[in-house]
Amino acid sequence: LANGTRPDLFTISVGITQQSFIGTDSFELDALAPQTYQLEVRGPMFQTRAISVLVEPGKTTDVGTINVQKGRTLAGTVVANGTPVPDATVYAGRQIFGNGSTNSANFGPMGQGVKQTTTDASGMFSLAGFNDGDLAITAEHPAFGRSKALRIPTDMAGQGELVLELQPFGALSGVLRQNGKPVEGVFVSCQSTTTPGAIYAVASGPDGSYRYDKLAPDTYKVSATVGMPMSGMKFYSKEVVVPSGQEVHVDLAVEPGNVEVDVLAAPRAGKMGVGVSWLVSGTITAHTANELQLKVAAAGAGASQLTIIRNGEAAKFTEVVPAVYSACVVPYPAEVHGMSAMGYMERHGDKLGAYCAPAQINGAPDHQTITVAVDIPPYIPDDQGSGAGSGSGR
DSSP, rough: OOOOOSSSEEEEEEEEEEEEEEEEEEOOOOSSSEEEEEEEEEEEEEEEEEEEEETTOOOOOOEOOOOOOOOEEEHHHHHHHHTTTTTTTTEEEEOOOOOOSOSSBBBBBBBBTTEEEEOOTTTEEEEEEEEEOOOEEEEEEETTTEOOOOOOTTTTTTTTTTTEEEEEEEEEEEEETTTTEEEOOEEEEEESOTTTTTTEEEEOOOSSEEEEEOOEEEEEEEEEEETTTTTTTEEEEEEEEOTTTTTEOOOEEEOSSEEEEEEEEEESOOOSSEEEEEESSSSSOOOBBBHHHHHHHTSSSEEEEEEEEOOOOEEEEEESEEEEEEEEEEETTTTTTTTTTHHHHHHHHHTTTTTTEEEOOOOOSEEEEEEEEEEOOOOSSSSSTTTEEEEEEO
């Protein structure tokens, strides 16, 4: 830290390898394949930091001293019926990722940066070490329920005086069908329409049924989700209000269309490399990647798709249902490549530009192309301020 002290606890991630360290200021990771990595250091009391590291064959790479900053603090009180609640669990981060009953789920990198704490005897909490950018925060207690997830922008006033109000859990259930028949093993995502950073997922059962036992009272975009982030995802969505203490039943249907759509990002200057492209139901506009996430969450019912742009090639969307869409692109700086793009978006989504164009997709022809003019953003380095010192990786 800036005052020369060391954090009591930190976690080092290099590629898919990660390890936590307690009571030390040095670290070493073994058996890494030789290549360039994004080394990420995170902890409960400081901002996440990312550094580019080259690991060479048979050598130990000394990454030097990693300087971290305490960052933003979120603090306040958890209440139920106006009374402070001790022993409530508070979760906060760029993306809270849960399942049908908890605010934490193990799903790759999603939710790894979430910090959590427990309220004291007076119902108060404090969480430190957050970077700039949109955050999501929620609280829960098994006896009192869960609070509606709040979106906390960087410049929001009162971040040290938050009040999270617990309400009895709501529940959501339904049946997922494709071609009129129940489908097993399809993820159903459930996302607050006002706080994109709070998202939950469960899988449909053998009879196509899905269920969320514990949700905060809120308005959600609930979607049958087909595919994976790196290969493209399709969302067949409905909007639903989940009241406090009640269960809502909503059936979902995977109903593919028959149109293929290419979205071509056309840079005004420079060359397009990596990016993210959405084909979103309805007409939306957004100026930043974070704002685009907010608009997509609030888009409501419809069929939308997400895919990755690689090497400047057109984003390809298949099985598109004819309707009115918005084709949106978030281009990355030319220096960002491969898996590092996901972390870069998380750290700089409030600065990355988003560009949208209206798109009327008709049933014919069965292959259509949409061009979106974009500006390639300048690179924002993550490793400023590191110097020589004691960290090493092998």
